[in-house]
Amino acid sequence: MTHRLLLALLILVLAGCGDGGAQRDSAPPGYPDFSHVPDAVPRVEPYRRANMRPYTVAGHTYRPLHSAVGYRERGIASWYGNKFHGRRTASGERYDMYAMTAAHRTLPLPSYVRVTNLENGRSVVVRVNDRGPFHDNRIIDLSYAAASKTGMLGKGTSLVEVTAIDPRHPEHSTRRPNGAPDHTPHIYIQVGAFGVRRNAEHLATRLSQLLQHEVRIQHSTSRHGQVHRVQIGPLTSIEIADQVTATLERLHIHDSRIQIR
Numbered sequence: 001m002t003h004r005l006l007l008a009l010l011i012l013v014l015a016g017c018g019d020g021g022a023q024r025d026s027a028p029p030g031y032p033d034f035s036h037v038p039d040a041v042p043r044v045e046p047y048r049r050a051n052m053r054p055y056t057v058a059g060h061t062y063r064p065l066h067s068a069v070g071y072r073e074r075g076i077a078s079w080y081g082n083k084f085h086g087r088r089t090a091s092g093e094r095y096d097m098y099a100m101t102a103a104h105r106t107l108p109l110p111s112y113v114r115v116t117n118l119e120n121g122r123s124v125v126v127r128v129n130d131r132g133p134f135h136d137n138r139i140i141d142l143s144y145a146a147a148s149k150t151g152m153l154g155k156g157t158s159l160v161e162v163t164a165i166d167p168r169h170p171e172h173s174t175r176r177p178n179g180a181p182d183h184t185p186h187i188y189i190q191v192g193a194f195g196v197r198r199n200a201e202h203l204a205t206r207l208s209q210l211l212q213h214e215v216r217i218q219h220s221t222s223r224h225g226q227v228h229r230v231q232i233g234p235l236t237s238i239e240i241a242d243q244v245t246a247t248l249e250r251l252h253i254h255d256s257r258i259q260i261r
Helices: 002-008 144-150 197-210 238-250
Strands: 055-057 060-062 072-080 101-103 111-117 123-130 138-143 157-165 187-194 215-222 225-235 257-260
Touching (some): 072 144, 138 157, 187 197
Antiparallel strands (some): 187 225
């Protein structure tokens, strides 16, 4: 793995990024305000066994979690609207962009999560009943209504924290955060984690030569020993993070991950 990464960095492919020409989604006419819509109410539901099996999209295989309990992740959220309104979701239900729902690649269906916009402090509880988003660097797709309530419609994306809710004990996990965040979140892209420090330093040096962004190495200790994580950043916007990710893909570095600090 290490040798493949280092070899890939010898390929100089720094061209502009593109989205592949995918059909664009859209909002309802007039961008109606749905900030008044109540949150989804967590209730105990059996997981759909059909959605527990590994599946493949665009050559990438995803392995659903067997339980949502304890799940928490920070990353980039997007939303989907007219393009999918009325279509069947992965759970077999019809997608309703006016309902408080979401799509996730690996959480069991259905699951309940709290999604907090780290840029303004707004949060919602949604029911995850679909698969997606299948776009690099996105961890959850919100319905139009949920996106409206979290204040992310204008930008189309936001930095978020997604926390699973246990419907058996919702009182422990549905409390809202206290207001706006006390600092602007920082975006990093992690491109590798190494047990050998020299390999991390080699990768960081090559990335510094190829990219016009700061590259750092974060050192930590795990039960397996020292871990040296190579990260690009801080990056000032989601758009820049997308551009860097696209460049990494052209360098054949496919397993990068967004880190929010």
